[in-house]
Amino acid sequence: MPKSDHPENTVDNWFDSHVLAPFTVNRRKGIRYIRNDMGVSLRKIGLFKFSFRGNQDISVKLVDISSRGVLIATNIKLPINKKVFLTIRFADFKEFEIPCEIVRKSVGAVIVYGIKFDRLNDNLAEKLLATQRKLVFR
Template identity: 40%
Template sequence: MTMMSEEIDDLATDNDLFAVDMSASIENNKRTAVRYVRDDIAAALAKKSMLKTSEFSVQLIDISSKGALVACPQKLAINKKVTLRLSFNDGKEFVIAASVIHARNAPEKQYGLKFSRYNNELGEHLLSSQSDLIFK
C-alpha cells in the first residue's frame, strides 16, 4: 500500500502544526536546564552583612547549570546576593555568585538560587561526575 502525494502533504501539514504547538509550549517553560539530585556534593553559602561575611553549610536539594535549591537553617531574604561554594568528591570546586529568588517552608526552610550567569562548566561537571541517574 503506497501513500498518495496528497496524503503525504496532509501528514507534513499535521506535523508542521504539531511542531508549532511544541515550540509555543517550550517558550512558556522557563526551566530549560536539567536539574540533578545529588547527595555527594558539599555545599556552603556565603552572605555579606554590613560588617562581615558569614559562610555556613547548606543541604543541596537539586542543582542545574542555572541555579540550585538548598535547605538551610539561616534566614535569607528574597533578592539577597549570596555566593554558593560547591565541593565535589573529585576535588573540583565551584564558587558561584547567585541571588535568592524564592523561599518555601518544607520540613526545613528551602531557598531557590539563581546563578548570576549560566554555568556551562558546572553543567558538564555535574553530568560527567554523577554516579546515579536522578533528574528532577
C-alpha cells in the same frame, strides 16, 4: 567535611514526604539533578548589613541542582533577592564559587530556597555531567 548544623531528621525526611506548594511548579528551564555527593555552602556578597554568622560560609543541604541554579534547604533564615556566593565542592575536591541570587523561599519543617546563578556556568555543567553516577532527575 564538618558536621552539618541541621537536625538529623529534617531535610532528608522532608524531601521524601512532600514538596511545598511554591515549589510544585517547575520554573527552571534546565534539568535538575539530585546529588548527594557534593558539599554546598553560602557566603554573603557586599559590605552592607546582611549577616548570617558573620562572614563565614554556612553549610546548606543541596536538594537539587541544574546549570542555572540550585534548590537548597537550611534552618537559617536568608533574605530574598540577596546576592550571595555559592560554593559547590565535588568529591574530588574541585570547587566552584558562583555568584548568585536568592530568588524564592518556602517555609516548612525546614526552609527551602531557590537560588539562581548570575550566569550560565558551562564548566559546572560539564562537571555535573562528568561526575553523575546515578541518574536521578526531578
